[in-house]
Each structure stands twice: as structure tokens, then as C-alpha cells.
Amino acid sequence: MIQFSKMNRTSWTSVHALVTLLWILVALYLALIYAPTDVSQGNVYRIMYIHVPSGWTAFVAYLLVFLGSVGYLIRRSQTADDLACAAGEIGFIFCSCVLITGPLWAKPIWGIWWTWDPRLTLTFVLWLLFAGYLLVRGFFINPGRAALLSAVVGIVGFVDVPIDYMAIRWWRTQHPQPVIFGGPNSGLPFSMLLTLLVSFGAFLCLFFFLLRRRLSLLRMRRDLSHLRRELAED
């Protein structure tokens, strides 16, 4: 039997990787085979099982950027800054995934690639906020202040999201919108809901796996630069 208490970080990572892989396979089975074909959209709607969980995961990532930023300002822990950085990078990938799968789904169903409806606009603004956060992280002149200043950017960006949401919703209600079908989100049958939730679980599992890998990479890089510095001093 494996002694769990004695497992080191590497073997936990392997377990996490294995769980993620299996979970993705289960989610794929549910999404492609188990879930019924949609009456009005046919098989096209199955992209929902990637599109929607990516969006939710991006929101989780953004929340972590905020928590990491606040944590850094209060506790000055390097881990909090690492968390904000890693969550920002991976969240950006998931947010991009939403913006790529969205138009792919919209074209056959709505007949257009893009419309400035509230959710699309907000997702795009979220993507821009992520992008700005990551860009600025890479461009600080003095790396010693990078954590502090990116935390400020992360917090301001996060506080902005609900205000963006309100502004965009009011804006859209005053403008004519293209006709949009009810969509599969209006009253999801149980099998579809189950598939969606399992997919979301798989995405979250993948997200946290990538997050762990990124965090350990950041830690190793820092250890390495410490060692280098010590060597140089000797």
C-alpha cells in the first residue's frame, strides 16, 4: 500500500495529473457520447461543454488573482504573489478559450461570429484586464517592486468587473440586439446539466494542476536565483 503521509510533492503532482487525465476522459465521454443531441442546435451545441466551463474557470482564476493580490499587500508573502501571477497567466488561457469557442458556436447558431451582447462584451473586457495585468507584470524596471504594483493593478481590475457588468448591461438594453434563440441554457435537462458540471470539474482539476506546476516553477526559479547570488558572493 502507498503510504500517503510519506508521499513527496512530486508524487502528489503525478496523482493530480492522473486524476485530471481520467476526469477529462470521463468528461469527454459524457460530452460527446452520453449527452443527448440538442433538438434545435444538433451536435454543434456540444461545444458548450468546453465553452461554458472555460468561462467559469476564468472567473475562478480572476478571483484568485484578486485574493493573491490582497494577500500579498496584507501579509507580504511571496506565495500570495506567485498565486496571483500563476492564476493570471492560466486564467488568461481559459479566457482566450472562451473567446475562441464562442464565435465558433455563435456562427452556426446565431449566424454571426460576434455580437456586442452583455456577456460577450464583459468576457472581452475581462480578457483585456487579464492581458493588461500580465503585460505590466513583465515590464517592471525594478523587479523588487513588481509584486507590489501588480497587486495594485490586480485589485483595481477586479473591483472594476462588477461596474463593467452593470454599465454593459444598461448599455445593451438601450440598443437593438440581433435575434438570439433561447439557447440550451434555458432549462437544461438533467443529462446535459450533469455533463456540464462534470466538464466544469475537469476544467477546474486541469486549472489547479497547471496552477501547481506554475507555482513550483516560480519557486524553483527563485531558488535558483538565490543559489546563483550566493555563489557569486563566495
Add this chain to the structure above:
Amino acid sequence: MRSLEIVWTLLVKDLRIEWRQRETLASVCIFGLLVVFLCDFAFEPAGAEALRLLPGVLWIAFVFAGILGFNRSFAAERENACLEGIRLAPVEPGLIYLAKLAANFVFLAVAEVVITFAAALWYNFSFFPAFKDFVTIVFFGTLGYVAVGVTFGAVAANTRMREVMLPVLQFPVAVPIFIGAIEATSGALKGAPPNLYWSWVRLLIAFAVIFAVLSFMLFEFVLEE
């Protein structure tokens, strides 16, 4: 009271520097005018079209002109290590923020007067029928925009390519200002009853208050060495 004095002293310092150099104001005004001028070529507005396009053109000009000012505001402080000097003063960092907010607000407001005047002239449009509402909208929109801009200007001053970095940070966050200000301005200029666009003004006020308070609290970290 002492806080007010401190803010006033810092504000007067920025205004005096500007009065002696006139670098920021001149470039901000000219840049704003150029934006309106180029929009003339882009849209060739006339008559009713002008009324439809004017709010957007004005705010694009305000927003771009503002960015120029924020960039300048902290870049200037970095020369000769002026920021270190201010930081050494026994002053709460939030007050430095408020002084910068006031100074940038004054610069942008002056530029907005010039831009609006030019737009009225070139578009053959009179702002007088809705003057009071127009001023209120521009006041709060500018306040919110500057509230974020000063903070990000201070952050971007620490980056390479800060001229690019500032708009990359500022524009996405300022989306509510942009939407709200254009909708409200357009309502006011069209002569719509104020209750139709007043919710936008409230949004602008809320934005300004939230980000001024948040920046006031966060500025300590922005200035920390």
C-alpha cells in the same frame, strides 16, 4: 485641515511647474484638438450626423488627451528623483494621490474646454441649450477617469514602455466611464429629459467615488520603495 493644506501645497507645486513649462497642457490640448480634427476627416459629419457622432468624438479626444497627461505626471517626478523627495516628506501617501488627482483634473479640464470649443466651432454645434447638464456629466466622467488614471500613471511610471503600458491598463478599466459618459452626453445634447440619462450620471459618480477611495487606500503601496 492640515491634510487640506498639504494637498493644496502639492497641487500648487504641480500647477507652478506647469505654469513655468506649459509642456503638459500644450501637448494635451494640441493632441485633443488633433483627435477631433482627424475625426472630421474620418466621419465627415454634417447636420444630424454631427449630433450623433459628437459625444463619441468628444470623449475619444478627452480620453486620449487624458492618457498623455497621466503619463507626464509621474514621468516628470522620476526625473532628478523628485518622487523620492516627496516620499521623504512626513505626509500620508493618500494625500499625495489627492494632490495628483486635483492637478491632473485641472489639466484635463482645461484641455476639455479647448477641445469642446473647437468641436462646437468645427461641427457648428451649440452646447448652450444643455450647458449645465453637459458640464455636470463631463465633470464626473473626468473625475472618475482621472481617479484611475493617476494610480495607473504612477504604476506605469515604473515600467519599460510606460507610454504603451498606461493605455493598456487604463482603457479596459475605464470602459464604464466611456460607455456612461457617451450615453449621458448624447442624451443631454439631444435634449432628452434628464431622467432618461441620469442613471448614467449616477454610474459616473459611483465610479469616481469607488476608484478615488480605492486608490487613496492603495497609493501607499504604489509609492512604497
